[in-house]
Amino acid sequence: MKTLSTRDKLIHAMADALQRKGLRGVGVSEILELSGLPKGSLYHHFPGGKNQLAVAAIDYISSQLDKLFAHLFSQHEHPFSALQHWLNGALGQLENSQFERGCPLATIALESSASDSEIRAALARSFAALRQALASQLEQQHYSSAQAHNLAALFVALYEGGLLQARVAGSSAPLQAAAQALFDLTEPRKTTGARP
Structure with a gap:
């Protein structure tokens, strides 16, 4: 392992x-404790401090999406089936963390303000990368470009909204119900082999 x-x-x-914890809920000392590094290393690599590090973390998350x-x-x-597996993984992680570990992008997005321009720009890039990575896979499954991008946008919105509701409710039910509704709507097309 590298x-x-x-x-x-x-x-x-x-x-x-x-x-x-989101950006506001975590302090520099906790990040240093998690990384096992001294304070000087943070400011050596990220002179802009916590916000600059957060942008780098958001960009790192984006870079992993295609893979x-x-x-x-x-x-x-x-x-x-792939999307259901992704949802199940997110729900499993959420449940195993006692509904603490949600989507890092949504957590930051909800607490950001207009003054957080660099954070918001990084989030916008990351959400766009998420939609694009999903749409690219759907296009390889013979969906048209427009269908793939529309379905990716719908699914990301469902995933983020459902995950937030599940986290607040302390139950996986909101995300499961939203996902099942989407899958039920697409099931006739799936069984006939047609695409939406």
């Missing part, structure tokens, strides 16, 4: 903290 650089240790620690979806879709014959 040893992480100091910079990457900080990014991974921040990505983990963002998923659990994630390519692997996921290669493991499942039908695209909706």
